[in-house]
Amino acid sequence: MxxxxxxxxxxxxxxxxxxxxxxxxxxxxxxxxxxxxxxxxxxxxETRLPQQPATAPPLLRWTRGFQPLAAAAADFGVSATVLHAVERALLGTKVDLSRPGDPALPNLAARVLAALVHEAPGFESTDPRFRVQALVGPTGVGKTTTLAKLAARAQGRGESIAILTLDTYRVAAVEQLRAFADLLGAPFAVAFTTTDLKRLLAEHRACDRIFVDTTGRSPRDRDALPALEGNLRAAGAAVLLCLAAGTHARDARLVLDAYEGLGLEAVCLTKWDETVAPGEALAAVVERGLPFSHLCIGQEVPADIVVAQGMEIARAVFARLAAGAAA
Ligand SMILES: Nc1nc2c(ncn2[C@@H]2O[C@H](COP(=O)(O)OP(=O)(O)O)[C@@H](O)[C@H]2O)c(=O)[nH]1
Ligand SMILES: [Mg+2]
The missing domain is CATH 3.30.30 (Defensin A-like)
Structure with a gap:
């Protein structure tokens, strides 16, 4: 309920x-x-929504009062499953859904949606479970860039940091991260094996925070993920999935299916600035009950990242309602 x-x-x-x-x-x-x-x-x-079946959702008829909100949120990309949950919740309140125009509705709808957009504050906390953080996800979603942003933020909080990478798949990837580490003046090392990784973690045991970059894997390349899982478990890392905000719903579910086995702690939605419909990826994550850590909003390191806030995101979902009404 x-x-x-x-x-x-x-x-x-x-x-x-x-x-x-x-x-x-x-x-x-x-x-x-x-x-x-x-x-x-x-x-x-902690509400978990029913899992969306892979097939198209049934056509839902919205109450008249909810229609404009549903239209705004659907334009943002939010799934019918999530919207249906919001509408059901609103039906339990005193707002009038029988006709459009109740002035309390947009704010209330945003508050209900915000309760479903869980936050994951652990990644910037001193909780020891988040001391070692690993970024995983498909190719090119911004894992390395996000890692650099998170590392710079940690330094900004006065933490001592180290940067490790398991991404030895491309030479350029190592050099890209080494350049970021040099800029930050942070120790940097490459781990080729689980033994390497354990040794490097031990070497940097005095660091407040250790970031681990990983090789991007297609969600269809399931053979590569068990090896990664072994490494991340050995490292005791909190695993952060980077998912491009413009990912279509079905593709986002494919990614979540593939990576869920790694024991995801949270999702960081990247490239939020590159899409007009971040709601598809957003809703796919909400449907899993997974929390959001950050939103990445551009290429600039370290500026283009914000801590995910459920209420801010929920307001953004319904913001087009206000824009539409004003137009
Ligand atoms: N517009 C935009 N570009 C991003 C963002 N995050 C990363 N990128 C760019 O996406 C490309 C791939 O990033 P990279 O960190 O190498 O991805 P990785 O393969 O997952 O490690 C680079 O050109 C980044 O500058 C973002 O939030 N917004
Ligand atoms: Mg990378």
């Missing part, structure tokens, strides 16, 4: 019940006094 309705005598009791039943990061969508006390409608952030 996406939404939980909780009624108690006092607002404090209702909010306490929300925390117990839905977790500390539950999102309160609505509070309202009732005849006997207070009603709180809360969205559970």
């Amino acid at each position: 996406l939404l939980k309705r909780i009624e108690k005598k006092t607002l404090a009791e209702a909010l306490e019940a929300v925390r117990t039943e839905c977790g500390a990061d539950a999102l309160v969508v609505e509070t309202r006094p009732t005849r006997t006390g207070f009603l709180v409608v809360a969205a559970r952030p």
